[in-house]
Amino acid sequence: MPCDALRNVQGGIPDPLKTHRGDRCSSKNPCSWLLWALAEPLNGQVLMVLNMDNNCSATSFDMELCAEKLKSVGVQVAADRWRRLIQDAVLKPEVRRYMFYNSRAFQIAIAVVFYVSLWTNIYSTVQLCSFGRYWEASVLVTLAAVAVTIVVILVMDRRQRKINMNTDVRLAAVNEIFIKHGLILGITDALDGAHNILQLWFVHFSPERCLQSLSAHITDMQRTxxxxxxxxxxxLCVVMEEVVRPDPGREEEASCEESPLLSSGVNLNKEPVTCNELLHLVPEGPPEVMAQQLLVIFSGCYVRLLVTGQLPRAMAGGHMEHSSVPCLCQFIEITTLNTHQSWFMGR
Incomplete structure (x- = not known):
């Protein structure tokens, strides 16, 4: 599991979570693993992890226990509001299926199937040649299949390091609420035997200094x-499917013209006409508003990479105390506002 000791995510910060840990998540107890820092939390400190067995559609995150823990640390947020947002973000059946098909377990299975298929095809092709009867040919085929499979695994790993619109960005509405209380959320998956476990992470982060720094950086970019x-x-955009609503007068006129002379008794339900609309996640506006929107959008991706140890190297002058990883505003500047590199991944 990636949370085992968090691989020193905080970069030298004394982590009370390692010595004050609750029951570990398992397939029989999918929502019981909660971690809480007993001291004053620092930026990037994991406060709580909720777990859920993604293999079972009947399971869900323990929202009641989560609400109690949030109240115990002074986070006063209407429970009904953030519960609904989490439900819409990650607990819908289509989202859970997407997360399963993008999980580590499924990617390992794909890599194994890809290797076997590739080896079989290359070996069958080599057998058609004269040198394919020697044992050296089998060794070369194995090495070639292994090399290509490793490349595929590295490509998938690089893809996992990018912001994912279907999971990270879906948490933006929840993070817009919790970031005001010094919390940001992210979701990851892990293997527990044959079970795919979804983990919802609550990380402490005070956005004030990041907001000021990112606003200044955007102001400078607007000028230069x-x-x-x-x-x-x-x-940073998504494609939204919108239903085309025709003019009521024209619709009534068209319905009269297209109505059959004789009633057939069959009610044909026409599918609504839809069109794709491009929605920009960060529209033009004051630098402070744009910076706030960027912090909210990238919070989910930042938490996911933070807890799995996949963040890029930190630059000097960040806002993560005693840490070797970049703060949220540095991460955005490196991965998004750098015109020579894009980390955004759409559908």
Whole structure:
């Protein structure tokens, strides 16, 4: 499990979670693993982890226990509000299926099937040649299949390091509420035997200094590299399917003209006409508003990479005390506002 000791995610910060740990999540107890820092938390400190067995559609996160723990640390948020947002974000059946098909377990299975299929195809092709009868040919086929499979695994690993619209960005609405209380949320998956476990992470993060720094950086880019800023932000977009609503007068006229002379008794339900609309996640506005929107959008991706130890190297002058990883505003500047590199992954 990736939470075992968190692989020193805090970069030297004394982590009370390692010595004050609750019951570990298992397939029989999928929602019981809660971690709480007893001292004053620092930026990047994991406060709580909720677990859920993704193999069983009947399971869910223990929201009642989560609400009690949030109240115990002074986070006063209407429970009905964030419960609904989490339900819409990650607990819908289609989202859970997507997360399963993008889980580590499924990727391992795909890698194994890919290796076997590739080895079989290459070996069958080599057998058609004269040198394919020697044992050296089998060794070369194995090495080639292993090399190509490793490349595929590395590509999938690199893909996992990018922001994912279907999971990370879906948590933006929840993070917009919790970031005001010094919390940001992210979701990961882990293996527990044959079970795929979803983990919802609650991480302490005070956004004030990141908001000021990111606002200043956006202001500077608007003054010196406005086209580069717009190019970077234009990549942060989603395609929304909208139902085309015709004009009521024309619809009534069309329905009269198209009505049959004789009633057939059959009610044909026409599917609604839809069109795709491009929605920019960070529209033009004051630097403070744009910075706030970026912090909210990237919070889920930041937490996911933080707890799995996949964040890039930190730059000097960050807001993560005694840590070797970048703060949230540095992460956004490195991965998004850098015009030479894009980390955004759409559908």
């Amino acid at each position: 590299r406005e086209s580069g800023l717009r190019h970077s932000l234009d990549q």
